[in-house]
Amino acid sequence: MAEWFQLNGEYAIFALVCVALFAGIEVWLRRRQEPGRLPVAVWPVLIVLMIGGFFLVREGGRQEQARIRDFLQGVAPTYASEIELLGHESIGFDTPADDPTYQRILDAMRRWKELNPVISDIYTYREEDGAIRLLVSGPTDYNRDGILSGERERRVEIGTAYAEADPPMFDALRGEATFSAEPVRDEWGYWVSAQVPLRAAGGTVVAAMGLDYPAAKWLEAIAGGRREMQWLLAIPVLLLGFGGTVVGVLRAELTARRRVEQSLVESEMRLRGLFEHLPFPLWVTDAEGACRLFNKAAFEAYMLEEGRELPEICRAGQPQGQAVAEIVRERDDGRHHFYRLRAPLTSGGLAGGEICLELDMTARHQAEIALRESQERLARHVRQTPLAIIEWDRKLRVLSWNPAASRIFGYGEREAVGQNLLELVVAPADRPEALARFMDMTAGRNAARVTLNNRSRDGRAIQCDWYSTALMGEDGRLINVASHAEDITERAALERRIHDARNMESLGQLAGGVAHEFNNLLTPMLIQIGLIEHARAADESLRALIKPLETSVLQAAQLTQRVLAVGRKVDEEDDLLLLNDLVADMVALLRKTLDRRIELRVELDTKLPAIWISRSAVSQIVMNLAINARDTVLEKLQQPPLPTWQALILIRTHQSEEGATPAQFITVSDNGMGMDKEQRARIFEPFYTTKPPGTGTGLGLAVVWNAVKSLGGTVEVKSVRGAGSSFQVTLPRRRRADVPPPPKNPRSTPPFVARTADVTVPSAPVPLRVLLVDDTPLVVDSLRAVLVAGGHQITCAKDGEEAWTHYTENETGYDIVVTDLNMPRLTGEGLLSRLRERGRRIGMIVLSGHMDSDQENRLRSLGADRLLRKPIRPVELLVAVTTVGAEVRRARVGEAQA
Numbered sequence: 001m002a003e004w005f006q007l008n009g010e011y012a013i014f015a016l017v018c019v020a021l022f023a024g025i026e027v028w029l030r031r032r033q034e035p036g037r038l039p040v041a042v043w044p045v046l047i048v049l050m051i052g053g054f055f056l057v058r059e060g061g062r063q064e065q066a067r068i069r070d071f072l073q074g075v076a077p078t079y080a081s082e083i084e085l086l087g088h089e090s091i092g093f094d095t096p097a098d099d100p101t102y103q104r105i106l107d108a109m110r111r112w113k114e115l116n117p118v119i120s121d122i123y124t125y126r127e128e129d130g131a132i133r134l135l136v137s138g139p140t141d142y143n144r145d146g147i148l149s150g151e152r153e154r155r156v157e158i159g160t161a162y163a164e165a166d167p168p169m170f171d172a173l174r175g176e177a178t179f180s181a182e183p184v185r186d187e188w189g190y191w192v193s194a195q196v197p198l199r200a201a202g203g204t205v206v207a208a209m210g211l212d213y214p215a216a217k218w219l220e221a222i223a224g225g226r227r228e229m230q231w232l233l234a235i236p237v238l239l240l241g242f243g244g245t246v247v248g249v250l251r252a253e254l255t256a257r258r259r260v261e262q263s264l265v266e267s268e269m270r271l272r273g274l275f276e277h278l279p280f281p282l283w284v285t286d287a288e289g290a291c292r293l294f295n296k297a298a299f300e301a302y303m304l305e306e307g308r309e310l311p312e313i314c315r316a317g318q319p320q321g322q323a324v325a326e327i328v329r330e331r332d333d334g335r336h337h338f339y340r341l342r343a344p345l346t347s348g349g350l351a352g353g354e355i356c357l358e359l360d361m362t363a364r365h366q367a368e369i370a371l372r373e374s375q376e377r378l379a380r381h382v383r384q385t386p387l388a389i390i391e392w393d394r395k396l397r398v399l400s401w402n403p404a405a406s407r408i409f410g411y412g413e414r415e416a417v418g419q420n421l422l423e424l425v426v427a428p429a430d431r432p433e434a435l436a437r438f439m440d441m442t443a444g445r446n447a448a449r450v451t452l453n454n455r456s457r458d459g460r461a462i463q464c465d466w467y468s469t470a471l472m473g474e475d476g477r478l479i480n481v482a483s484h485a486e487d488i489t490e491r492a493a494l495e496r497r498i499h500d501a502r503n504m505e506s507l508g509q510l511a512g513g514v515a516h517e518f519n520n521l522l523t524p525m526l527i528q529i530g531l532i533e534h535a536r537a538a539d540e541s542l543r544a545l546i547k548p549l550e551t552s553v554l555q556a557a558q559l560t561q562r563v564l565a566v567g568r569k570v571d572e573e574d575d576l577l578l579l580n581d582l583v584a585d586m587v588a589l590l591r592k593t594l595d596r597r598i599e600l601r602v603e604l605d606t607k608l609p610a611i612w613i614s615r616s617a618v619s620q621i622v623m624n625l626a627i628n629a630r631d632t633v634l635e636k637l638q639q640p641p642l643p644t645w646q647a648l649i650l651i652r653t654h655q656s657e658e659g660a661t662p663a664q665f666i667t668v669s670d671n672g673m674g675m676d677k678e679q680r681a682r683i684f685e686p687f688y689t690t691k692p693p694g695t696g697t698g699l700g701l702a703v704v705w706n707a708v709k710s711l712g713g714t715v716e717v718k719s720v721r722g723a724g725s726s727f728q729v730t731l732p733r734r735r736r737a738d739v740p741p742p743p744k745n746p747r748s749t750p751p752f753v754a755r756t757a758d759v760t761v762p763s764a765p766v767p768l769r770v771l772l773v774d775d776t777p778l779v780v781d782s783l784r785a786v787l788v789a790g791g792h793q794i795t796c797a798k799d800g801e802e803a804w805t806h807y808t809e810n811e812t813g814y815d816i817v818v819t820d821l822n823m824p825r826l827t828g829e830g831l832l833s834r835l836r837e838r839g840r841r842i843g844m845i846v847l848s849g850h851m852d853s854d855q856e857n858r859l860r861s862l863g864a865d866r867l868l869r870k871p872i873r874p875v876e877l878l879v880a881v882t883t884v885g886a887e888v889r890r891a892r893v894g895e896a897q898a
Helices: 002-032 042-085 100-117 165-173 217-268 297-302 362-384 403-409 421-425 428-442 489-535 540-567 579-591 616-635 698-709 779-791 802-810 828-838 851-863 874-897
Strands: 121-128 131-137 178-186 190-200 205-213 283-286 291-294 323-330 334-344 354-360 388-392 398-401 448-454 461-472 478-487 575-577 599-604 611-613 648-656 663-668 716-720 724-732 769-773 795-796 816-820 843-848 866-869
Touching: 002 042, 002 217, 002 448, 042 100, 042 178, 042 190, 042 205, 042 217, 100 121, 100 131, 100 851, 121 165, 165 178, 165 205, 178 217, 178 489, 190 217, 205 217, 205 575, 283 297, 334 428, 354 663, 388 403, 403 478, 421 428, 461 489, 478 489, 489 540, 489 779, 489 874, 575 579, 575 616, 579 599, 579 611, 579 648, 579 663, 611 616, 616 648, 616 698, 616 724, 698 716, 698 724, 769 802, 779 795, 779 816, 779 874, 795 802, 802 816, 802 828, 802 843, 816 828, 828 843, 828 851, 851 866, 866 874
Parallel strands: 599 648, 769 795, 769 816, 816 843, 843 866
Antiparallel strands: 121 131, 121 205, 178 190, 190 205, 283 291, 283 354, 323 334, 334 354, 388 398, 388 478, 448 461, 461 478, 575 611, 648 663, 663 724, 716 724
16 A cells, blocks of 8 residues: 555645545535535546546556656667677676777767766676676766766776676576666666667677666656646646536526526515616706705705705706706815706696706716826837837828937938928838838738838938838728838848858858869879879889879869868867967968968977867968958058058967966967957957958958867957057967877778878788779779779779669678768768668778768768778878778688687
8 A cells, every 4th residue: 555655646645636626616616605516517527537537647657667668678779789799799707997899888888878868877797607797887977077986986897796686687698678667776876777688799698788777767757757647637627627616606696696686676666766776966946946856866965955946056057958067076085077967848747947967977087087198108109119100191291200210210300290201211222112012001901011221311321121001990991001110220231241151151161062073183193193103113204204293283182171171160189280380381371362562471489399289270260360461451552652661461489388387379460450449349259340341251350269269278469550460379288188089999090091102002912802982983993993903803883872782782792892972872971871781891991072070970980991081192092992901801700700
C-alpha cells in the first residue's frame, strides 16, 4: 500500500481536491438560493472521470519512461558500433592507460556526451570470475561546472570492479540489448541504464557497453508526464464543474423567477393607482393652478397638498401649452439636473389644467461629460502620437494636421491645412504612384500600405510608410480619408546596410567558388610540369625553361590561398606561427592593389618569437586596417595638394616584455584625414561609416574588433582630425595551455601534404587499385597519368554516382578512392558517406580547390584518410596514395588475422 501511494499519491491528492471542489460548489449552491444544488448526474460522471483519469495519468508516466528508454536504446547500438570499429576488442584489463585505442575510445565517449548532454556516463565492461569489471570509463562532469574535479569525476581505472551490477548488465554480456528501468545507486550517483553487447569481428560478444541516465531526470520525466495528463484531465473536470454550477444556478433562478412573477400578480391587485409606482414626480393641476393629483415621488420632492396652489418651485415660469424646461437643483448628494415636461389637459374634469412630469437626467448629464472627456482624450492622442495623422478630402486638400506631422514634414498646421497633400510632402518622382493610391481611397477602396519618398519643408529627403483609411458614413458614402505616416528613414538606411552585409557574404561565397575552379585549372598545369620534369630529368635547359612556369603556378595558388584567408568566415584553430610571416604575406598581397601614389612602409621586429595565433584572424586584422588607411589617404589625395605632404601607410610589428603578460604588437598608421572624438567613439560599431553612400559598408573595423577579441587582444586608436590615425593591436603571448592542442589523429591533420623538395616516393611501391573520381577532364587526365606512372591500376569516374556504380559492381577490386569534393549528381562527401555505410575498409583521399573547416571536420568524421588541396604536385599525390595504401593493407591483414 505504501509503495502504491508513493507512485500514485500525487494523483490521489488531485482526486481529493476535485471531490472537495465539487463538494464546495454543492454547499455554495445550497446556501446561495433554494433549491440550488448540482445535478445528480454530476457525481457519477466525476467518479468515472477520476477512475479513467487514474489510468490516463499512469499511461502518461509510462509514455515518458518509454520515450527515455527508446532514446537510450536507440543511440546505444550506434555508439557500440563505433566503439567496435575503434578496436575495443583489443582492450583488456592489462591495457595501459596511454594505449592509443583506449584514448580514441575515451575521445569518442567524450564527444558523444557533448552531443547528448542528457547521457551522464558511457562505459564498457566485461565479466571476470562472476563479477563485472569496468574497461573504458572516462572522466565525467557530473555537476556540469565545466571542471573535472574530485574522486567522483575522475576517470575510472581499467579493471575496476563494479559492485552494483544488476542482471541486465550480465544479460548484455550474453548478447542481449537490455535496459535497467529500476534506478541503481552506485558511488557515482543514482541512474537508470541501457546496455548493449560489444562484439568482435567474428560476431562473438567480448564486452558490453552501458549508458547511464540520471535517475532524478528519469523520475522527473515520469512525474512530468503524469502532471501533463493531470492537467489534461483537469479540463473535463472544470467543464463538468462549470456546467453543473451553471445548471444549478439557472434552476434556482428559474424557480425564484416564478415566485417573483406570482408575487407581482398578487401585488397588482393591491395597487391603488399608477402614481404610486412612478419613480419620478408627477402632478396634475386644474385651471386655477391648484394641485389636484400627485404621486408619492412628487409629495416627497415638493410636499404637495391636494386643492392647494403649487409651491413656487413648481409654478415658476408657468408655460402656455406643452413645454420642456431644464432645472438644476442642489441636493444633499450633489448637483442634479431635471427635465420638466408640461402639457395642457384638454378633456375631462380637469380641462384647462396641466399635467407635469419631472425626470432626473443627472445620469445622462454625466454621460455627456464622459463623452466630452473621451473626445478630449482622442484629441490628445491625435496631438501627442508620434505618427503623423492627416485627414484630407476628395480633392487631396488637407483638413487636419497634427503636431507629429509638423515635426516630420516641417510645416505648421496653419501652413498645411488647405494645401494639396501631394504637392506639399510627396517627392515629384513618387507623385504618380501616390496619386493612384489616394484615388483608390477616395473611391472607397482601402489601399494597401505604401512607402513613399517624401520631402520636408527644408528640402530634406525622407522616407515614410503611409497607412490610409477611408472614413465611410452609415450610408456607405465617403466622408474623408485619414492617413497615418511614419518616418522610416533611419530604419530604411539600416535595412540597406544589412543588405550590403548580405552582399558581402555572397561575395565571400563567390570567392570560394572561383578559388575552387581556379585551383582546378592550376592542378593540370602543376602535374604536367612535374611529369615533364620527371620524363626529361636529364634535359637541364628544358628544366630551366619550365621552372618559371612552376613558380608562377605556385604563386597563383598561394595568391588564391591569401584571398581565401582574408574572406574566411569560419574559425581557424590557433597554431604556433611567426607574426612577421603573416604580416609579410598580407603586405605582399596589398602591394598588388595599392595606389602607386601611396608609400607603403613596413618595419618588422626581427626578434619576434613564434606565438599561438590564428592565421585568418591576423590576416583579417592587417587587411582591414590597411584598407581603412588606404581609403582615408585616398580621400586626402582628392583634396588640394599640400606642398610637403606625401601619402604614407606604415605597418610595423614589435614586442614588449613588460607587464603581467608579454605581448606582441601590430601598428598600422597613416597620415590621412583622421577622425574627431565623435567618430572615434563609434568606429567599431557595425555598419557605421564616414564614407559617402555606396562607397563603404561600415564592417571593416567591426571585423577587426571581433578578430582581435578572438585572439584575446585589444586595439587602441589614436587619431587627430586632418593629421591621420594610428591603430595598435595588442596580441598577448599566450602559453601552450591557453589554446586547444593540435589534433593527434592522422585524419585530423591539416588538409595539406607538405610541399618540400625532399619528399620522395618509395622506390618500389606496391601497385594499388585506385578509383579516380573528378568531373574535370583535364584534372582526371593529369592525375591518371601521375598514378599510372607510379605503377598503379586506375579506374576513372566523372562523378560520385558513376564511381559508386563501379564500386558496387566490384567491391574487392579497389584499394583506394581518390575523389574531388564538388561534383554534380553525387559529391565527394556523399560518396564517402556511402562507402562508410558499406563497412569495407578502403582508403579515401579527397582533393578540392576550396574546403572550409566545417567540410574538413565532416570529411574526417566520414573516414577520409587524407585531405589534399589543389593544386598538387605529382610527388605529393604519389606519397599520399602510397602511404594510405600501406595503411589499408595493414588494416586488412589485421582484420583477417582477427
